[in-house]
Amino acid sequence: MADVWQSSMDHAVAVARKAGEMVRGALKDDRTVMTKSSAVDLVTQTDQKVEQLIIQSVKEKFPTHRFIGEESVAAGESCNLTDDPTWIIDPIDGTTNFVHAFPFVAVSIGFSVNKQVEFGVVYSCLEDKMFTARRGRGAFCNGEPLQVSEQTDIHQAIVATEFGSSRDPTAVDHIFRSLRNILCLPVHGVRGAGTAAINMCLVASGCAEAYYEIGIHVWDVAAGSLIVSEAGGVLLDVDGGDVDLMSRRIVAANNRTIAERIVKEIESFTLQRDDAPLQS
Numbered sequence: 001m002a003d004v005w006q007s008s009m010d011h012a013v014a015v016a017r018k019a020g021e022m023v024r025g026a027l028k029d030d031r032t033v034m035t036k037s038s039a040v041d042l043v044t045q046t047d048q049k050v051e052q053l054i055i056q057s058v059k060e061k062f063p064t065h066r067f068i069g070e071e072s073v074a075a076g077e078s079c080n081l082t083d084d085p086t087w088i089i090d091p092i093d094g095t096t097n098f099v100h101a102f103p104f105v106a107v108s109i110g111f112s113v114n115k116q117v118e119f120g121v122v123y124s125c126l127e128d129k130m131f132t133a134r135r136g137r138g139a140f141c142n143g144e145p146l147q148v149s150e151q152t153d154i155h156q157a158i159v160a161t162e163f164g165s166s167r168d169p170t171a172v173d174h175i176f177r178s179l180r181n182i183l184c185l186p187v188h189g190v191r192g193a194g195t196a197a198i199n200m201c202l203v204a205s206g207c208a209e210a211y212y213e214i215g216i217h218v219w220d221v222a223a224g225s226l227i228v229s230e231a232g233g234v235l236l237d238v239d240g241g242d243v244d245l246m247s248r249r250i251v252a253a254n255n256r257t258i259a260e261r262i263v264k265e266i267e268s269f270t271l272q273r274d275d276a277p278l279q280s
């Protein structure tokens, strides 16, 4: 059966590749860093230029589609997911890595209709790996099918997470308590690539059993969430309920056994939702 979103997905892959070229080029000369929500929440002109490139090219081709883009939201645009076809864009996931030339940097493009992610594209542009997933049709890396790990024993798992962009000692302590619980289960290891999107692609690829984090935004995980589920993985909220991409919390794992085991060890907390009304 013809896929109504195939041309949109083809466009997403093409523009993600173009965006990745721009990121690779900018690695050599653009290191002018600005900050956003905290002294370690970084943004560069390249983040902004790449987001504009993606949005402009999509607007020309699909003028009725809507957008949620990290840098547009930072500039004051709303972050509401409607039933309309919506491109959910993180132009550079891993800006801190980009600034330091730490080699995990991704362009992340999710596409939702009726609030459901229809396709996801994550281009790990320094590794030149194009991760794609179409709902119901599997997940791929450079065209090769992806499959999550078959491991069900948490003690033999690698768990990915990040420390986030808050350096408030109380908030850091909170993150460390969950991390300590998980590390001491024990697990084989804890890792973090420095980008939510690539962490999720590592789960989809079977290289890590799980990824969890509180503090992510919808643009960090929209594409990756579909890549994980289409590779056979599961998504949960950190309290074990259904995942809610606007809630800033996620557990992505190879299977429910591992996901639920991790949930037990997380000290959850809530943050302001991505779709909370703007403060005036």
Ligand SMILES: Nc1ncnc2c1ncn2[C@@H]1O[C@H](CO)[C@@H](O)[C@H]1OP(=O)(O)O
Binding pocket: 040, 041, 042, 070, 090, 092, 093, 094, 095, 096, 162, 163, 164, 165, 194, 195, 196, 197, 213, 215, 216, 217, 220
């Ligand atoms: N100092 C920091 N360290 C790690 N991640 C950070 C960070 N500041 C912001 N983030 C963002 O938080 C996400 C989840 O950890 C990352 O993918 C990253 O997305 P970003 O590069 O698009 O801002």
Ligand SMILES: [Mg+2]
Binding pocket: 090, 092, 093, 094, 196, 219, 220
């Ligand atoms: Mg991001």
Ligand SMILES: [Mg+2]
Binding pocket: 047, 070, 090, 091, 092, 093, 094, 095
């Ligand atoms: Mg970003």
